[in-house]
Amino acid sequence: MLAERPKRWPLAALAAIGLALVGAPFAFGMFSRAPRGAHMITSFAPYMTNRRLDGFQSDLRYIDGGVLGGQAAVRALDAAGGAKATARFPEFVTFERQWSAIDPDMTAMLDTIQANIGNFRAVAALPSFRLFPLFFVIPGAIVLLLVGLAWFRPGRWPAIRWVLAVVGVGLVLAPVAFQMFSRAPKGARMVSAFTTIETRARVERIQIYFSDIASGQGTVELELIPALRHAGLGTRQIDSTYPGLTTLDAQWVHVLNDMTPMIGAMSDNVTNYQAVAALPSFRLFPWFFVLPGLFIIAFVAVTSPRRRSDDAPVPRDPEFSKPLNEGVT
Amino acid sequence: MKARPAVRLGVTIAALALPSLAAASSASAATLKGVFKIGSGSYFRMGEPNGAFFSNPYSADSNKTYTLISAGSAGGLRTGVAQKAPSPAFDGQGDSLAAAIIKPTNFAGIRFGLATTSAPAISVSSGHLSGQIDGLVAEWNKQTFKQGNKVTGTYSAKTRRYVLTWSALIKGGPFNGFTGHGRLQGTFSPA
Numbered sequence: 001m002l003a004e005r006p007k008r009w010p011l012a013a014l015a016a017i018g019l020a021l022v023g024a025p026f027a028f029g030m031f032s033r034a035p036r037g038a039h040m041i042t043s044f045a046p047y048m049t050n051r052r053l054d055g056f057q058s059d060l061r062y063i064d065g066g067v068l069g070g071q072a073a074v075r076a077l078d079a080a081g082g083a084k085a086t087a088r089f090p091e092f093v094t095f096e097r098q099w100s101a102i103d104p105d106m107t108a109m110l111d112t113i114q115a116n117i118g119n120f121r122a123v124a125a126l127p128s129f130r131l132f133p134l135f136f137v138i139p140g141a142i143v144l145l146l147v148g149l150a151w152f153r154p155g156r157w158p159a160i161r162w163v164l165a166v167v168g169v170g171l172v173l174a175p176v177a178f179q180m181f182s183r184a185p186k187g188a189r190m191v192s193a194f195t196t197i198e199t200r201a202r203v204e205r206i207q208i209y210f211s212d213i214a215s216g217q218g219t220v221e222l223e224l225i226p227a228l229r230h231a232g233l234g235t236r237q238i239d240s241t242y243p244g245l246t247t248l249d250a251q252w253v254h255v256l257n258d259m260t261p262m263i264g265a266m267s268d269n270v271t272n273y274q275a276v277a278a279l280p281s282f283r284l285f286p287w288f289f290v291l292p293g294l295f296i297i298a299f300v301a302v303t304s305p306r307r308r309s310d311d312a313p314v315p316r317d318p319e320f321s322k323p324l325n326e327g328v329t
Numbered sequence: 330m331k332a333r334p335a336v337r338l339g340v341t342i343a344a345l346a347l348p349s350l351a352a353a354s355s356a357s358a359a360t361l362k363g364v365f366k367i368g369s370g371s372y373f374r375m376g377e378p379n380g381a382f383f384s385n386p387y388s389a390d391s392n393k394t395y396t397l398i399s400a401g402s403a404g405g406l407r408t409g410v411a412q413k414a415p416s417p418a419f420d421g422q423g424d425s426l427a428a429a430i431i432k433p434t435n436f437a438g439i440r441f442g443l444a445t446t447s448a449p450a451i452s453v454s455s456g457h458l459s460g461q462i463d464g465l466v467a468e469w470n471k472q473t474f475k476q477g478n479k480v481t482g483t484y485s486a487k488t489r490r491y492v493l494t495w496s497a498l499i500k501g502g503p504f505n506g507f508t509g510h511g512r513l514q515g516t517f518s519p520a
Contacts, residue, residue: 091386203505204378204379204506207377207378207503207504207505207506207507208377208378208379208381210503211377211381211383211384214383214384214385214386214437214438215384215386215393217386217437217438218384218385218386218387218393218437218438219386221386221438222386222387252438253422253423253438253439256423256437256438256439256470257422257423257470257471260470260472260503261471261472261503263503264472264501264502264503264505267501267502267503267505267506268501268502268505
């Protein structure tokens, strides 16, 4: 009787691939890091739109307009005489100085975030990060199971080969199906771009900016505008002469409503971002599927059927070994 | 051999004395059930991670890092029950509608309120207040910030005047890493 059975070394190689697939998520800490990445994507999603980010840029322009209006108002109040206005509004002078550092830093940060909207969308369009560890473990476990089956039931090898081939093809096609070759490098670019943004130090700096801006806005509303009124300007005149002041005043609550949740999202996701950044580069992810898939296909292909007689020659039946003419007289 | 009866005696005395001591201890720390009415001098303050304090330009105090607070519709902080935020908890622009403990107070342009999600428990022992306000939350700008922690303070049984203070590190949100410092003072009104 003739029976196919697999060669041992390809089986060992396939087992190694299965083990590597199962072990990779553990080695890379994916079970803890990937859900954090999923959480980060969900948290950032409401902010990663051009409409929201344009809104934040407008918020900065409102504040900048308030500072420019405040400078003009202080100059006018100075010219109007009396005590030097700059000395009367020390908090505004402090805010003016702080704003000269805050504005470029916040603008640059928003520019960087906005430039990565496309990259973010690409990552968000991938299957949930939570599933990524399973994308390795499940095919790895299937490969190990099939190798085990082939080892203990060599007679089933012809069928097992086909199933292994299907697993291999699935691994090769998965990144293509999920457009990983285009999306994953974009994710890598986003992770790289956020390196200087999603840090505890940077977020704390933004929190302090917020505190400075809140204090500065208060000075505009509670000191500068009343001082202009005191100097004889009516509401309409203040509006037309210092539009930046009144616009900031009118938009302030909107600015708070808009910016504080974003600062909260940035702060809440520092550790989630760090978890994502600690994963292997996104660029490599498609290859983490394709290469094992190709190896599986290759090992299955090179596993040419072996005859049982190669390993253990079947003893010949003495009846059949007799010469055909024996006993013929 | 002589030591054994002495040990027995010691154990017996201890067994008899411990419940009495425990009872005496619980008797000396009386639970205060009622309302800690909020009077003048009560404030909220927020420490920044860099050691400075958040300056609230809308504060009525000359030192803008102190935001003065006044009694809400319930007169102040009630122990034994939770004073939950209403639903909805905010108006359209993010002003807190939680008005039972304190009157919602302007903080950087938006009014904040206080609520408790679980019942505070405060007791007094020899004029010293201690307890927990674990469920205390500050509500501001459509966001809720946990401010609960242990409280300490002083209390005069004669005048019922009290001072309660607490600090709580804010975890999460736009003020993550900031520390809220609160001080309530006024008179205690038993239930």
